Amino acid sequence: MTTIIAFILILGLVILVHELGHFISARKLKVTVEEFAIGFPPRIFGWRVWQEKKLKVLAKTEEVSVKVDDYKISDQTEVIKETIVDTVKEIDKMDIVTRRQWFWGNKYKKELAGDNPSIIYSINLLPIGGFVKIKGESGEDEPDDPNSLNNQPKWKKLIIISSGVAMNFVLAFVLLSAAFYFGLPQAVDKDIVGNKVVDRQVVIAEVARSSPAEEQGLKVGDEIILVNGQSFDNSQAVYESIAKNSKEEITLTVNRSGESKEIKVKPRIMTEGQDPIVGIGMIDTGIIKYGLIGSLWQGLKATGIMIVRIVQALYYLLADLIVHGRVGEEFGGPIAVAVVTGEIVKLGWIYILQFAAVLSINLGVLNFFPFPALDGGYALFTLIEMISRRKLNRKVETWIHNSGFIILIALFVLITFRDLGRYGGQIMTAVRNWF
Numbered sequence: 001m002t003t004i005i006a007f008i009l010i011l012g013l014v015i016l017v018h019e020l021g022h023f024i025s026a027r028k029l030k031v032t033v034e035e036f037a038i039g040f041p042p043r044i045f046g047w048r049v050w051q052e053k054k055l056k057v058l059a060k061t062e063e064v065s066v067k068v069d070d071y072k073i074s075d076q077t078e079v080i081k082e083t084i085v086d087t088v089k090e091i092d093k094m095d096i097v098t099r100r101q102w103f104w105g106n107k108y109k110k111e112l113a114g115d116n117p118s119i120i121y122s123i124n125l126l127p128i129g130g131f132v133k134i135k136g137e138s139g140e141d142e143p144d145d146p147n148s149l150n151n152q153p154k155w156k157k158l159i160i161i162s163s164g165v166a167m168n169f170v171l172a173f174v175l176l177s178a179a180f181y182f183g184l185p186q187a188v189d190k191d192i193v194g195n196k197v198v199d200r201q202v203v204i205a206e207v208a209r210s211s212p213a214e215e216q217g218l219k220v221g222d223e224i225i226l227v228n229g230q231s232f233d234n235s236q237a238v239y240e241s242i243a244k245n246s247k248e249e250i251t252l253t254v255n256r257s258g259e260s261k262e263i264k265v266k267p268r269i270m271t272e273g274q275d276p277i278v279g280i281g282m283i284d285t286g287i288i289k290y291g292l293i294g295s296l297w298q299g300l301k302a303t304g305i306m307i308v309r310i311v312q313a314l315y316y317l318l319a320d321l322i323v324h325g326r327v328g329e330e331f332g333g334p335i336a337v338a339v340v341t342g343e344i345v346k347l348g349w350i351y352i353l354q355f356a357a358v359l360s361i362n363l364g365v366l367n368f369f370p371f372p373a374l375d376g377g378y379a380l381f382t383l384i385e386m387i388s389r390r391k392l393n394r395k396v397e398t399w400i401h402n403s404g405f406i407i408l409i410a411l412f413v414l415i416t417f418r419d420l421g422r423y424g425g426q427i428m429t430a431v432r433n434w435f
Contacts (some may be wrong), residue, residue, distance in 0.1 A: 001434065003342035006352065010341060011334070012039075014168065014360045016051020018367070021167030023132045025160045032117050032147040040131065041125035046122035048101045059091040077141035117147065137236025138398070148395075154386045161379045168364030169303060175357040177299030179350055183287040183411050195205040197286035202235045204254075204280050208270070208279070216265045219256065220279060226253035235282035242267065246276040257346040306358060310365045333412060335419035339426065372404025 007363075016038065029345040073126050101112055109119075117135075136148030145151060146277070149160065176184075188197055204222045207213050225231065227241045228251050242250060246267040253262050267276035292296055317331060332340075337359065344355045368376040381397055420427075 002345055002432075003338065004346045007338045007341040010352070010356045010359060011337065012129050013356065014025050014171070014363050017171045017360070018164040018168050018363060019130050019132045021163040021165070022134065022160060022325070024162035024167075026132070026134050026149070027154070029156050029160065031149050031152060031156070031160065032145075033119050033132060034135055035120040035122060035133040036130070037122040037124050037132070038130045040123050040126040040128065043105055043122045044119050044125055045102070045104050046108070048105070048108055048113065048118045048120050050099050050116040050118035051096050052099055052114075054095050055096045056093045056095045056365075057090060061089045061132055063087045063089070071109060083237075154382055157382050158379060161375050161382065162368065164375055165364040165368045168360045168367075169307065171307070172357040172360040172364075173299050173303045175299075175353045175360070176302045177295050179353040179357070180290050180298040180302075181290060181292065181295035182350060184350055184354060185285050185287055188284045188286045188288070196288050198289065200233055200284065201287040202238050203280055203285050204231065205283045206281030208277075211270060211277070212265045212268055212368035213279040216263050218252070218254070218263060218265070218278075222254040222256050222261075223417055224252060227246060227251075229253075235284050238282060242278055243275065250278065257343070303357070303361065306361050307365065310361055311357075314365060314369065331415055333415040333419050335416060335423055335427070339419075339423045342430075371408075372401045372428065373408055374404070377401065377404060 006425055019036070023033060025206045026033050029038040037046075052308050063086075065085045065087070067083040067085070069083070070078065071081075072078050080209065099113070101108055134149050135145070136150035149157060151159075185199070185200075185201070203221055204213075204218060204224065207218055224238055227238055228245065230236050230241065232241065249264050249266040251262060253260060255261075257419050265278055269276050270279065341355070344351050367374050368379070370380040378401075381392060385392055
């Protein structure tokens with residue numbers, strides 16, 4: 001249950017922040033937003049917000065004047081005529097007032113807002129993420145509407161399209177900065193000042209294929225606590241201890257997700273002419289304390305490095321897909337994310353911040369890939385219009401984006417089925433344990 005809640009919250013936050021970027025930029029640039037939703041339909045309840053013009057009386061004055069006329073008629077009768085004028089002057093102001101209408105499901109009265117454009121804010125049943133609906137985003141022609149996305153200058157469209165990705169990067173920066181501030185475990189090198197590092201650990205960073213370590217179940221991320229009952233504070237000392245006892249069975253005590261395990265492993269020769277080895281690579285880690293400014297700088301630097309590395313990884317994965325026609329093992333869908341979330345939750349909340357940051361950058365980079373139906377695809381078509389200085393055929397563009405969407409759905413289904421094959425047993429075990 002903890003894994004499910006964490007998965008929903010992390011993925012929901014990442015998606016919602018992305019959509020919030022589109023929403024804020026559209027509102028700031030005076031483009032009509034039709035709906036902003038938390039979660040996906042069906043809708044549970046919502047409220048509409050619109051603005052109306054209302055005449056407001058600021059001041060009112062009244063002036064009374066009396067005019068008297070005295071004259072005689074033919075029979076010399078004197079007539080007195082009295083005229084009273086009551087003048088009322090009113091100073092008015094046209095105010096803009098905000099109206100709201102609350103409703104369940106889709107049961108709202110459209111006529112209440114009249115011709116005023118209204119925004120629907122909704123809470124939906126499926127609690128993962130959300131969406132924003134901007135007028136004209138689907139390519140429908142509305143030549144007379146200046147507030148439609150379709151009729152905006154190209155620079156405005158680019159800002160609105162790319163703002164979701166930008167918000168994902170901002171979220172990653174905030175999460176990583178917070179993680180560094182509270183103390184994020186990281187690799188410790190010789191350049192780190194010793195008194196800044198606390199909770200030093202020796203962690204397995206690599207397990208060689210077909211090695212004694214892999215055969216005995218050692219995993220990346222295991223913290224080595226003891227070697228034959230002796231503790232060490234750096235990886236070099238652990239290497240030396242293993243080399244010293246390379247001809248006999250070694251007992252490694254490791255900490256895996258808060259659980260202590262004893263694993264016996266006997267080194268052996270993996271390559272002719274070399275000494276027996278266990279088959280692990282290790283790094284020294286520790287929690288390095290940064291101040292506020294230092295944490296912001298580390299968060300910014302880590303965000304930039306992650307963006308570059310994820311772009312590189314995406315390039316190689318796509319090259320493998322195009323050249324060899326296969327989806328790389330590194331590709332994973334929501335099921336893989338949920339499984340990894342379960343592992344991360346066991347490590348603690350500081351790792352959850354880091355994982356959410358990585359997921360946010362992943363979503364941003366993938367979404368800005370120049371493929372139809374993605375933000376990057378819409379941005380590419382907008383750039384083509386800017387360069388060619390003419391509008392593209394909307395029907396053709398819509399057809400291309402719809403085709404791209406179908407391809408993405410097919411890829412999503414393929415990855416999901418592969419994830420089920422990879423993690424199905426693990427998921428069923430978790431479900432049985434739950435019940």
